[in-house]
Amino acid sequence: MKKAFYHCDIFTLDQEKIIKDGMIITEDEKIAYIGKMEEERLQDCEETYNWSGKWVMPGLVNSHVHIVMNILRGVGDDMLLHPWLTEKIWPLEAKFTTDLAITSSKAAIVEMMKSGTTLFNDMYNPIGLDVFKLYEAVKDTGMKGNLAYTLFSNDKGDKAIAKEAHDIAQHIKKDRSLIRTTVAPHSPYSCSEELLRSSVSIAKELDLPLHIHVSETEKEMNDCLREHETTPVQYLAELDFYEQPTIFAHGVVLTDEDVALLNEKGTSIAHNPISNLKLGSGVADISRLNSAGVNVAIATDSVASNNNLDMFEEMRTAALLQKGTHKTPEAMPAYSMLKMATLNGAKALGYEDTGVLKEGYKADFISIDPRDKIHLQPLENASSHLLYAASGKDVSDSVINGNVVMENRVLLTLDEERIIYDLNYYYKTL
Amino acid sequence: MKKAFYHCDIFTLDQEKIIKDGMIITEDEKIAYIGKMEEERLQDCEETYNWSGKWVMPGLVNSHVHIVMNILRGVGDDMLLHPWLTEKIWPLEAKFTTDLAITSSKAAIVEMMKSGTTLFNDMYNPIGLDVFKLYEAVKDTGMKGNLAYTLFSNDKGDKAIAKEAHDIAQHIKKDRSLIRTTVAPHSPYSCSEELLRSSVSIAKELDLPLHIHVSETEKEMNDCLREHETTPVQYLAELDFYEQPTIFAHGVVLTDEDVALLNEKGTSIAHNPISNLKLGSGVADISRLNSAGVNVAIATDSVASNNNLDMFEEMRTAALLQKGTHKTPEAMPAYSMLKMATLNGAKALGYEDTGVLKEGYKADFISIDPRDKIHLQPLENASSHLLYAASGKDVSDSVINGNVVMENRVLLTLDEERIIYDLNYYYKTL
Numbered sequence: 064m065k066k067a068f069y070h071c072d073i074f075t076l077d078q079e080k081i082i083k084d085g086m087i088i089t090e091d092e093k094i095a096y097i098g099k100m101e102e103e104r105l106q107d108c109e110e111t112y113n114w115s116g117k118w119v120m121p122g123l124v125n126s127h128v129h130i131v132m133n134i135l136r137g138v139g140d141d142m143l144l145h146p147w148l149t150e151k152i153w154p155l156e157a158k159f160t161t162d163l164a165i166t167s168s169k170a171a172i173v174e175m176m177k178s179g180t181t182l183f184n185d186m187y188n189p190i191g192l193d194v195f196k197l198y199e200a201v202k203d204t205g206m207k208g209n210l211a212y213t214l215f216s217n218d219k220g221d222k223a224i225a226k227e228a229h230d231i232a233q234h235i236k237k238d239r240s241l242i243r244t245t246v247a248p249h250s251p252y253s254c255s256e257e258l259l260r261s262s263v264s265i266a267k268e269l270d271l272p273l274h275i276h277v278s279e280t281e282k283e284m285n286d287c288l289r290e291h292e293t294t295p296v297q298y299l300a301e302l303d304f305y306e307q308p309t310i311f312a313h314g315v316v317l318t319d320e321d322v323a324l325l326n327e328k329g330t331s332i333a334h335n336p337i338s339n340l341k342l343g344s345g346v347a348d349i350s351r352l353n354s355a356g357v358n359v360a361i362a363t364d365s366v367a368s369n370n371n372l373d374m375f376e377e378m379r380t381a382a383l384l385q386k387g388t389h390k391t392p393e394a395m396p397a398y399s400m401l402k403m404a405t406l407n408g409a410k411a412l413g414y415e416d417t418g419v420l421k422e423g424y425k426a427d428f429i430s431i432d433p434r435d436k437i438h439l440q441p442l443e444n445a446s447s448h449l450l451y452a453a454s455g456k457d458v459s460d461s462v463i464n465g466n467v468v469m470e471n472r473v474l475l476t477l478d479e480e481r482i483i484y485d486l487n488y489y490y491k492t493l
Numbered sequence: 494m495k496k497a498f499y500h501c502d503i504f505t506l507d508q509e510k511i512i513k514d515g516m517i518i519t520e521d522e523k524i525a526y527i528g529k530m531e532e533e534r535l536q537d538c539e540e541t542y543n544w545s546g547k548w549v550m551p552g553l554v555n556s557h558v559h560i561v562m563n564i565l566r567g568v569g570d571d572m573l574l575h576p577w578l579t580e581k582i583w584p585l586e587a588k589f590t591t592d593l594a595i596t597s598s599k600a601a602i603v604e605m606m607k608s609g610t611t612l613f614n615d616m617y618n619p620i621g622l623d624v625f626k627l628y629e630a631v632k633d634t635g636m637k638g639n640l641a642y643t644l645f646s647n648d649k650g651d652k653a654i655a656k657e658a659h660d661i662a663q664h665i666k667k668d669r670s671l672i673r674t675t676v677a678p679h680s681p682y683s684c685s686e687e688l689l690r691s692s693v694s695i696a697k698e699l700d701l702p703l704h705i706h707v708s709e710t711e712k713e714m715n716d717c718l719r720e721h722e723t724t725p726v727q728y729l730a731e732l733d734f735y736e737q738p739t740i741f742a743h744g745v746v747l748t749d750e751d752v753a754l755l756n757e758k759g760t761s762i763a764h765n766p767i768s769n770l771k772l773g774s775g776v777a778d779i780s781r782l783n784s785a786g787v788n789v790a791i792a793t794d795s796v797a798s799n800n801n802l803d804m805f806e807e808m809r810t811a812a813l814l815q816k817g818t819h820k821t822p823e824a825m826p827a828y829s830m831l832k833m834a835t836l837n838g839a840k841a842l843g844y845e846d847t848g849v850l851k852e853g854y855k856a857d858f859i860s861i862d863p864r865d866k867i868h869l870q871p872l873e874n875a876s877s878h879l880l881y882a883a884s885g886k887d888v889s890d891s892v893i894n895g896n897v898v899m900e901n902r903v904l905l906t907l908d909e910e911r912i913i914y915d916l917n918y919y920y921k922t923l
């Protein structure tokens with residue numbers, strides 16, 4: 064089926080030049096035409112959307128998030144990591160039911176859709192939850208992404224955990240919905256060596272990417288040096304971690320050897336600037352990673368350490384932090400950052416033909432209507448406004464895999480009002 | 494005239510406790526009652542606003558901004574200071590007309606009102622502009638703030654500049670509108686010693702606060718040490734700068750002696766975290782200033798280096814940066830930051846009885862309706878959401894000096910659509 068989105072200004076991110084008064088024709092999940100407005104092309108389109116005056120750009124890619132945690136927004140802020148986890152997060156997570164987790168995940172998907180994310184990369188904590196049911200409930204939301212069972216060593220025993228992770232990953236992979244999966248051991252410090260090795264085996268067997276938290280804090284680095292006499296990045300290399308495509312969340316504390324290894328192995332970093340600040344971890348030097356050739360993507364982490372899923376804020380913060388820490392406004396210019404939050408994210412997650420707008424690529428894009436927004440004036444300098452002035456709340460429409468999932472801020476695939484009601488209902492059960 | 498705003502949850506910031514199902518009665522410009530909802534109090538109110546479900550907090554105070562520059566949003570990003578000023582900002586500013594400046598200033602006031610600011614502290618560059626006409630045009634917008642003529646040494650000669658600054662300040666002071674003024678020499682490095690001394694004289698004569706950029710960059714510190722053999726903060730002390738209430742914008746680079754002097758003299762710092770990052774200046778250590786007893790307020794600077802005037806983003810960034818740079822989530826907790834962006838701002842600007850919600854204080858407050866906003870769920874933990882999840886775009890209503898200036902995001906005192914039209918018209922003349 065062909066759809067036309069037309070009379071809009073298009074930021075393809077395939078080139079810096081903007082297509083003024085442009086047009087995108089989608090055919091099923093792909094872009095069939097992108098270029099100047101050509102009236103006659105509307106004739107063979109079944110659906111037509113006059114997006115006059117709107118700005119269109121690739122959908123944003125949130126490369127590291129924990130959607131099940133959306134119900135925990137604001138339950139503990141300004142606290143040190145240990146009391147935050149032991150007094151706030153873990154006791155509440157222990158009360159999670161599968162139905163609560165489904166509502167919380169849907170709330171996160173609503174929040175991502177409404178703020179311009181079209182692809183996400185999740186890790187979720189499965190303790191006590193029916194992970195198959197959770198997957199079934201979120202696979203048809205219209206959102207695209209990776210849902211992954213988080214492996215970490217606990218009372219269940221590593222073998223049982225690896226089996227559960229294997230079975231759900233195999234199920235999701237066979238299902239071929241818009242939701243895919245990764246193999247996601249929590250971190251080098253929370254998994255036994257055996258569990259890390261099992262993760263690599265599952266990833267190889269099912270040909271899936273690996274997704275893991277690595278080098279988030281100085282403490283993690285120091286503990287690893289003491290215990291394994293090497294850095295977290297190099298410890299994982301010893302466990303054959305790099306034989307599958309791999310996404311490392313954080314990478315705040317890295318040695319030069321670590322950076323060289325990441326580049327050599329083609330590992331991606333999911334950079335979570337706001338979470339890293341909020342938890343007091345510091346600022347990852349993504350300028351160094353970028354210069355070294357490492358693929359850097361942008362992410363929000365969960366709302367428990369952010370506290371929202373707005374990728375516009377995230378990429379703005381990422382760009383600003385590099386300028387501030389490197390003490391030059393030339394660090395991390397707008398176009399580089401917009402690519403990190405789109406194309407680099409899609410690359411990191413293993414989604415081909417995604418993240419820029421060109422013919423043959425996936426039809427994942429969003430629109431912003433700047434005309435009535437005082438903070439996006441003057442209307443010139445639009446690419447600057449997208450990075451430095453806009454917010455997720457400015458997003459008007461969202462198209463994922465050729466499907467219109469949001470039109471003028473109304474979601475078409477999810478009942479937002481009901482999800483808000485349910486989330487508050489379940490919060491009271493905690 | 495009495496007005497009632499009721500059935501709302503109130504964050505007074507006079508105490509951490511929230512007033513649930515509360516009520517504010519205003520009488521003229523002041524708060525006559527604040528507390529639990531009491532139905533019978535509605536009877537003698539001429540206007541009543543049912544704010545059921547809304548959150549109410551003091552209006553935000555933007556303690557350093559350049560409203561005339563709003564038309565320059567996005568004209569130059571990711572550039573070093575010198576080429577940015579000489580190739581982009583100054584050539585465009587040279588083309589400013591008074592009518593353009595009026596539209597640009599009104600656009601800034603619209604943007605501030607729509608994002609929850611109820612009090613601002615401006616500096617504007619008057620070259621070639623009719624400053625009296627500019628003041629007349631913005632004094633009746635319903636917004637409260639300081640408009641100040643920026644003194645800096647140029648071809649006009651210091652005496653002529655000081656006279657202009659004196660005359661406009663005297664005029665604004667006599668006029669007693671919602672717009673007040675300060676005496677605002679640009680910076681220690683752009684004003685001659687004579688002009689700095691003249692500024693102090695004018696401030697003393699008219700009993701006005703002083704507002705100046707100080708210690709923004711390492712370069713400024715080093716140049717000052719070389720030229721004056723002392724720091725910018727101590728150089729200004731030698732010129733009797735601290736005899737009037739004084740607001741220093743920036744204060745990124747300060748010695749321990751500077752901090753002690755600021756505390757001793759009661760000088761306020763207007764902290765501009767996003768502008769300081771974006772221009773590569775670094776991160777001001779406001780935790781150190783706060784601990785030392787210095788009054789720290791929050792500010793956006795102009796849209797040319799931000800690129801918006803959203804004080805919610807600004808205070809969130811300010812809090813996050815302290816956690817990230819001090820490497821602890823306990824740095825700058827939510828309640829402290831909310832007070833910096835409200836009460837401390839009002840204190841810095843010399844507005845008494847402003848910045849917290851209590852009886853006898855000025856009726857400057859805003860509301861947010863969280864009920865349909867997915868990023869403000871669950872509805873509990875609201876004070877965390879105000880700092881860590883909300884945005885200026887979430888603000889629903891704004892009351893300034895007892896006047897409702899925005900109702901459900903519609904401005905009542907300014908024609909937003911016309912201002913957007915005019916701003917784009919004038920942008921094309923540049």
